[in-house]
Amino acid sequence: MSTQxxxxxxxxxxxxxxFKAFTESEHLQNWWGPKGWTFEVSKSDFRTGGVFHYSQKPADGDVMWVKFVYNEIIAPEKIVYTSFFSDEEGNSVRAPFNENWPMETLNTITFIENEGKTTLTMIVIPVSPTEEEIKTFEDSKEMAQDGYTGTFDQLDEYLTKL
Known part of the structure; x- marks a missing residue:
């Protein structure tokens, strides 16, 4: 069974x-993450083997750190990266919202242009998950999809300003 x-x-x-909006931190900080959250980029090194490390904070909660490590970049067609929750130094930590969330996910984003519009497809897969992590991931699918949909709606709005 494919858990994705x-x-x-x-x-x-x-x-x-x-693609530019996805890969340049000066753009990303304007739309990435949950609506109404504070977003700050700690490190942005967009290249194969490079790192994107950022914090996000809800108005009424604690700061969360996330780190991406870029595995493959084919501009402007594809980005593959692993992501995980981290501390301020970039060390892997358990997800603050659920300790059974997979420690790491593999994210593949493809960009296909057709008549001036771009269709983005994002696939998120847990890396080496335990049974418990698979169950948590499966149970969180709808929440995650809603989250990404909201984030991409923000990008829609941001793109109209560019």
Whole structure:
């Protein structure tokens, strides 16, 4: 059985622009993450083997750190990275919202342009999960999809300003 979350979203913008919004921190900080949360980039090194490390904080909660490590980049078609919750130094930690969330996920994003619009497909797969982590991941699919949908809606809005 394939345990994955798959999100598809079409943006009314050319692929180069959508890709840029995903890969440059000055763009990312304007739309990435849950609506109304504070987002700060600690490190942004967009290249194979590079790291993107950021914090996000809800208005009424504690700061959460997340780290991406880029595995593969084919501009402007594809980005593959692993992501995990971290501490301020970038060390792996358990997800603050559920200790049984997978320690690491593999994220593959593809960008396909058609007549000036860009269809993004994102697939999220847990890396070496335990049985308990698989169950938590499966149970969280809808929540995760809603989260990404909200985030991509913010990108839709942001792209109209570029």
């Amino acid at each position: 979350i798959k999100i598809t979203h079409t943006f009314n913008a050319p692929r180069e622009l959508v």
